[in-house]
Amino acid sequence: MGAFQMLGKELSKLTEKKGVLFSLIGVLLIPVVYVAVLLSATWGPYDNLDNLPVAFVNNDAGAESGGAPINVGNDLVADLKKNPSLGWNFVSKEEAEKGLKSQKYYMAIEIPEDFSRKVTTVLDANPEVAEVIYTQNEGLNFMAAQVTKSATEKIREQLGNKITETYTKTLFARFGDISNGFASGADGSSKLYEGTANLSAGTSQLLQSLNEKSGDIQKLASGAKTAEDGASQLLSSIKGGEKDIKRLAAGSKEVVQGIDSLKAGSDQVLNGLKTVSTGSTTLSTGLEKQLKPGAEQLAGGMAKVTESTKTLSGGSQGLTEGLKGYLAKHPELATDVEFMTLVGTSDAITKGLAQFDQQVQPLKQGADALVAGATQLTIGSKQLDAGINQLVEGQTAANAGITRLKTGANQVANGNATVASSWTKIGNAVNDLKAGLTQISDGNQTVAVGWETMTLGVTSLNDGANQLQSGSQELQTGLAGGADQVSGIQVSEANITKFSNPVSFKGETVNSYNYYRDSTAPYIISLALFVGILILSFIVDFKRPVTLPGSLFSWYASKLMQLSLFAIAQGLMVSLFSLFILKLQVNNVGLFILFTIFVSLAFMSIIFFLVAIGGNIGRFIALAFIVLQLSTTGSNLPIPMLPENLQALSKFLPLTYSNAGLKAVISLGDPGFMMANAFVLLICLVAFLVLTFIVFAVSYKHVARYIAEKNQVAEATV
Known part of the structure; x- marks a missing residue:
């Protein structure tokens, strides 16, 4: 078959x-x-999610941000009521716990009391993390557990956008203070520029005066040296004349005539020395009471300028580090041109202040050198005054000796002993004159060296003042520009919304199911x-x-x-x-x-x-x-x-x-x-x-x- x-x-x-x-x-x-x-x-498994019972507990007490009240919990509740993605039941914490125990709710979400307060701590030294507490009853149904878990992620995203918006408003509110700070800094730098301009003008005048008087100081030192050499020659001549004492007796008439001439010259020398003594006293007083205190005030002012510069540099550096730290926490700002310009401007100010501090140091050192030179000049002038006084005393003694010499000359015939005694006194007086002139010469040399040192110090001071003036002008320009840039930042609601939620997803689904x-x-x-x-x-x-x-x-x-x-x-x-x-x-x-x-x-x-x-x-x-x-x-x-x-x-x-x-x-x-x-x-x-x-x-x-x-x-x- x-x-x-x-x-x-x-x-x-x-x-x-x-x-x-x-x-x-x-x-x-x-x-x-x-x-x-x-x-x-x-039907689909997500068609009736609004029937899935979920407990929502809002215990948020609210807070203030930038002087305005905020309550993130209330805002979230309002959004959930507008979009019932799940079967939200807004209940108390006790009702939520009771519903979880009785298997009524698939999940319970709680907004703590301090949620909004923690949100406002974003710019504090120790910011706190705002937490949302949820309890998921996964044993009721695995699929429901996945849906509710997805809902928590959406809530976290909503809260993240809302919190970011709050942070943005707080940050933009601070921009006004930053702009005002820049403007105040620009005003201060303008005043600093005016002060440095006056300082530069004063140091220029002081330097001109020192240069003009430098030649006179050199002449004074040279004249004192010549006087010292003359006194040395005079003393040598007097000592050599002791051998001619006997000839002096024979030529008594000539001696009397010579003594008369000597008396007249001695009077002139004495008057000249008194005049020099008066000028020396005036110079010493001026140096001690005017130049030295002025130099000390100048050095003290420069020290304050240095301290102020360091304080300003520290503040600027703190601002720069704060901006860079905020940029590290919010790397998305790296694409914000205005913010990065602010960071760059702050960094440039910090570097400019550091350079300004370096330029001020030579000026401060010059002021200190001016103080030292003024002190040495004061000491030398006092020594010169003392020497001139001694010279006056010596010349007065010499004048008296000459008077006695004249008397003795008339008595030359009475004995050479009187002439010898008088001659010895003349030698001693001339010796004192030589010592005084030596002191005057040494003092004038010290004055010349100190004057030159003071001139160099004032030159450095003048250069530093010019640099300070230029730096303060650049600082003023930078601060004013920073204030303009910060004040130009847009702070509208559209900017805040874009800043708090900069990314959106755009796509399509292929081969979708009907x-x-x-x-x-x-x-x-x-x-x-x-x-x-x-x-x-x-x-x-x-x-x-x-x-x-x-x-x-x-x-x-x-x-x-x-x-x-x-x-x-x-x-x-x-x-x-x-x-x-x-x-x-x-x-x-x-x-x-x-x-x-x-x-x-x-x-x-x-x-x-x-x-x-x-x-x-x-x-x-x-x-x-x-x-x-x-x-x-x-x-x-x-x-x-x-x-x-x-x-x-x-x-x-x-x-x-x-x-x-x-x-x-x-x-x-x-x-x-x-x-x-x-x-x-x-x-x-x-x-x-x-x-x-x-x-x-x-x-x-x-x-x-x-x-x-x-x-x-x-x-x-x-």
């Missing part, structure tokens, strides 16, 4: 009994019913086809022939054609029902129908083999096999999200490829992807059909003998 004849026998036997026929029809409709139940719904069921359709259809073939095995005998087969091939072919007809019918009914009754949207209707039938045939080959080789044990293995594939073939989770061992296992499971192929024709619109998965299923189909043929070949003799014996018994009975 051929394969087609045996197929006819098999089909006619199924139709002989109405119960079997109705059972067969019912089995073929099982996949359709399965698909109808699970794919008819058009309904949630479209995402589960591949898994539901695959499962329905597999289960339908498995249940069919309980109605239709997959192995035993209804009559003695003519050959192994006719037996195997008749069973294969019979089951293939049922598999094709099952696949066709499922695909058509899904398309025209359930209105399932697919990218390619023809490929969807053909691939569904092909999947049904592939699953038929697997169950055909398992039932043929094991009977009920094979059916049990098929049931376990389909259960194994429920969570490992991309049905609930994408395969890349599975553990590595399950990912490796999924490559050998047919539902992996039926799911992927159905996705390709339902939602992806990728025929190439469908063909790749169909090729794997084709290998599976051929392999199991070959294995089933081997099972039939092994069982052929036993089954043929069993059918022959059964037919003999039936004939004997008849």
